[in-house]
């Protein structure tokens with residue numbers, strides 16, 4: 351029993367949290383709607399408010415002739431351990447009502463605040479919580495009474511408006527329908543049963559309640575209905591005897607009314623055999639038990655819905671961003687985390703996982719070799735140029751050994767050509783890296799909501815890349831220079847030992863001072879690129 355109460359109490363708390371957070375149901379699938387509730391449905395003056403009050407055990411609902419309930423009243427009953435009984439409205443959360451006459455007045459005033467003092471209706475609910483040791487944990491919704499004709503002061507559409515409003519509550523699969531029918535009316539004409547049958551044809555969530563048993567014509571009784579023969583529902587019918595208008599006028603106490611109701615059934619010749627299953631106290635217990643059963647069945651779907659909602663909210667939080675800490679240390683930590691996230695994406699571009707890094711290989715595999723092929727070695731090592739360089743460096747005479755100075759100048763000149771493509775490769779790699787920085791910043795999800803940090807990271811990365819470019823240029827130029835200075839004695843010995851090759855035909859006319867030996871020797875020098 352304790353578990354049952356705490357279970358329904360928990361659902362009540364979740365419902366209350368939903369309400370406070372603005373989830374009143376009605377907008378798609380909400381948590382509020384996933385939780386079961388009980389809606390009280392019936393024709394005007396059928397006794398809906400009276401049944402609610404009997405369940406609660408307090409007078410707190412506005413009474414009068416004509417249409418009294420003009421806005422849905424969402425009533426949450428919370429069973430408390432201590433003796434204090436009080437009520438709270440969602441629209442006035444700071445006020446705690448201990449006087450239930452004041453609760454009645456507030457419901458009436460709050461209804462008028464939206465609808466004016468007219469007979470109009472509104473589908474904006476009033477939320478009321480009652481805390482008491484004498485109630486069972488339940489959420490009940492009191493709805494305007496179904497009517498057949500508009501009375502003076504009401505729009506022609508009111509009949510339809512009320513029906514649509516009531517239907518919007520009872521058609522939800524988690525809504526338990528408390529269909530109120532006065533016993534002094536033919537069951538076949540009951541608006542509540544008609545609507546309940548429409549939205550719940552199997553009757554599994556409909557509870558039939560027969561009020562005003564005491565007002566039935568003498569000699570008639572409702573056993574046919576209460577025993578389930580006249581109109582069969584899946585759940586048994588419950589008969590109720592509420593306070594009459596005269597009782598209300600005489601301020602008959604609710605406790606007294608409950609006792610009188612009990613006595614009525616116990617002493618009734620017609621309903622005595624059903625006495626233990628009649629009355630508002632029994633109805634409250636029945637509803638509470640049923641609610642527990644429904645909640646148990648719904649727990650898996652409620653859990654999965656809550657989990658789904660948590661996931662969705664987390665995803666949304668990630669999208670809009672989690673709060674940024676106020677203190678400097680935590681902010682620094684966060685900035686470092688964001689930089690690390692950028693770094694991770696940048697590395698993925700370089701090392702694989704994301705595209706772009708392969709373009710650096712392209713620079714070395716294609717661009718650099720192609721540029722080297724275009725270098726003007728043919729011109730530089732032409733017979734004419736070789737002759738000119740060798741003559742300038744070593745003088746005009748046949749050489750016994752290779753003309754060392756000439757060789758050195760020719761090789762130095764050739765290798766110097768490498769500087770251009772090498773520097774161009776540095777620029778090309780720099781360009782690729784700069785582009786990858788831009789892409790990585792755009793692709794780092796965590797940075798999306800920090801545009802100025804994005805700019806700062808871009809600036810810092812580009813400054814670093816610019817520095818690296820200068821250093822890399824100096825390094826590659828230095829490497830080229832080192833290569834050209836590395837001509838050992840061994841190199842010249844090997845040259846001297848190498849067999850003579852036929853000179854290339856490069857179209858250069860022999861110089862006026864060349865003899866055959868000289869030409870062959872110069873042509874051989876010009877073949878160093880091979």
Ligand SMILES: Nc1nc2c(ncn2[C@@H]2O[C@H](COP(=O)(O)OP(=O)(O)OP(=O)(O)O)[C@@H](O)[C@H]2O)c(=O)[nH]1
Nearest residue numbers: 394395396397398399400418419495562592594595
């Ligand atoms: N004698 C007797 N009178 C009842 C019983 N139930 C309700 N009444 C009276 O019927 C009248 C209407 O009852 P309400 O409980 O206000 O009915 P309602 O369905 O809430 O009315 P609306 O909200 O206006 O649609 C009141 O005067 C009640 O005293 C009952 O079981 N026996």
